[in-house]
Amino acid sequence: MSDRSLLDQYVRRILEARVYDVAVETPIHAAPLLSKRLGNTVWLKREDLQPVYSFKCRGAYNRMAQLSEEQLARGVICASAGNHAQGMALGAKHLGIRAVIVMPRTTPEIKVRAVRNHGARVVLHGDAFDDALLHARELEEKEGLTFVHPYDDPDVIAGQGTVGMEILRQHGGPLDAIFIPVGGGGLAAGVAAWVKYLRPDVRIVGVEPEDAACLKVAMEKGRREVLKEVGLFADGVAVKQIGKENFRVLKHYCDEVITANTDEICAAIKDTFEDTRAVTEPAGALALAGLKNWVAKHGAEGKALIAIQSGANVNFDRLRHISERAELGEQREAILAVTIPERPGAFRQFCQAIGKRAVTEFNYRYNDPQQANIFVGVQTRSGGADLLPLLEALRDKGYPVEDMTGNEMAKLHIRHMVGGPSPRNDLAELLFRVEFPERPGALMAFLLALGGRWNISLFHYRNHGAAYGRVLVGFHVRAGEQSALRADLKQIPYPMVDESDNPAYQRFLA
Structure with missing residues (x-):
């Protein structure tokens, strides 16, 4: 063609x-x-x-409107985590036909409720779209339904x-x-x-x-x-x-x-x-x-x-x-790791050093009698054009500073948990960032999957109302055990990033 x-x-x-x-x-x-x-x-x-x-209601309805009377009488089915499902449910309600929507169990309740409100039957299956899709295809065959693809049609x-x-x-x-x-x-x-x-x-x-x-x-x-x-x-x-x-x-x-x-x-x-x-x-x-x-x-x-x-x-x-x-995306805020002297008045002097820029965040915990690592958010002009001059000015004034604005672990986790290093100096610590399906009981299932062999030394979890939960987890390991830990973690079927060398961790938590 x-x-x-x-x-x-x-x-x-x-x-x-x-x-x-x-x-x-x-x-x-x-x-x-x-x-x-x-x-x-x-x-x-x-x-x-x-x-x-x-x-999504446009494509879903147009596909259903092309079906034969026999196909309409049997009903339609799809797999979707949200918008296609709602479009299908609305279209099926208008046509007066049966609709089955297979959604992952991780689908936010607001979307499940919206689909049900249009009269469709919701089947919750699996943790991800691929699981839902496979089950929808099985139901299609078993119940004689017509499958409506969310995009490839x-x-x-x-x-x-x-x-x-x-x-x-x-x-x-x-x-x-x-x-x-x-x-x-x-x-x-x-x-x-x-x-x-x-x-x-x-x-x-x-x-x-x-x-x-x-x-x-x-x-x-x-x-x-x-x-x-x-x-x-x-x-x-x-x-x-x-x-x-x-x-x-x-x-x-x-x-x-x-x-x-x-x-x-x-x-x-x-x-x-x-x-x-x-x-x-x-x-x-x-x-x-x-x-x-x-x-x-x-x-x-x-x-x-x-x-x-x-x-x-x-x-x-x-x-x-x-x-x-949002402010980070617009480059109107910078996240910095700065070392300042541990003495009265040091924070005031640091604020004077950054000039008229507003401090949007400040995280600190006493740890060393000589110096303090602070995690600080600083307002910048849109586009971040003044960030490099700010970094240079701080370094000229004797402040060791590192830009953490692009550090995903720092933005997701560290900014919420600055608290100092582990007191166990006799053990090494390995740190991992993990994503797992967000549903009731999922956090406990993740903890059970870790097993009882390894001691958790650090844990940060924050629910963002998304389909997937995000965890930062640290483990204490003895000499020679690091390979065994990594081998065990590979058995957990969740995306995982080794953050042990991340500079945000090294500065604030290591």
Whole structure:
């Protein structure tokens, strides 16, 4: 199939897509504060205003609307951790058909409750999406249901493509680029197909979390690859492999893929709130985070840019974590490890040394009669342009200082537990950062998995309202036992990072 015939096929499907029985045409809102700051004109396509607070109802309903009467009579099934599930449940309710939604047991209660409120049957199975998907396929066969894929299906792609149709109809002026969040690629493929057919001059930029960049890898290698691990912060786009049909479109019509990290996504959530008073989920702000990175990368000025604000299904509990990281993502806060003299008045002198910048955080515990290691947050100008001069000024004044702003362990754990080293100088200590499925009893299951052989010397756990819990755990080991400990930890089926050499640990806890 030629490139043009592929576009013809999808444009026809998009024109015929049945989405407005359940979806609404969402507006494009200007982002004046962000536009002024970036020196470009920025708009947000507000898919968070859908009845299920996400664009997913478009593709899910369009797929179900294409089913035969026999298939509709038997019902539909899907595996989803959230937004696709809600879109399916809403569509099935409108059609008056049976819907079974298989969700991981780690799915936040707000999403489970939303699906049930639309009348769908929820089956909780497994700790991750892959477990739920396997069980959904088993139920599909056993109960004669029709499976509706969340992204890798032409009808789903066409349904999501109506977002692109609305963008070009609503925005008739100059348009340089559209930024689209990418998980499995349904939204990106649909929008790209429509826009490139009518406006091939408009740049299509896919945006992924830097720790779940399956499209970026596929574009670089020219083929789809399965990522070994994906980050879970932006759970709506935490996909290990781009869809097959989606990549068939995107390899031709996605001009560029750009990534954003957790802090940058949090900053974009704050930007969205300041311009629209809407609170998005992490995946919902991903496109805007990518837009900001793209502007910085290319030095863009005076461009007309649209970011698709794809969803707002966020647990209220997560807002604490998001607000903590937003200033770091905007580079308006720096986290520093500084050594100051242990004497009265030393902190006052340090504050004088940093000038008029506000201290946003200060963690300290007495440990040494000569010097103190402090963990301090300092307000900086947007973009962090004044951070390097600050570091140089502090060093000139005799303060040993280390920038911890990019240190994930320091931001997730150390800032909440600065307390000094272990008193057991006769034993070595090894430190690990772990992620495990977040559900009732999961923390106890993790502790039981560690067994009784090893003595835990340090433990920090903080629930961020996400699907996965994060733990920092230390172990005391005797000489010659380090290899045995690492071998035992490999048997625990959770992502784990050895942080024993992390400078934040060495300064504050070692």
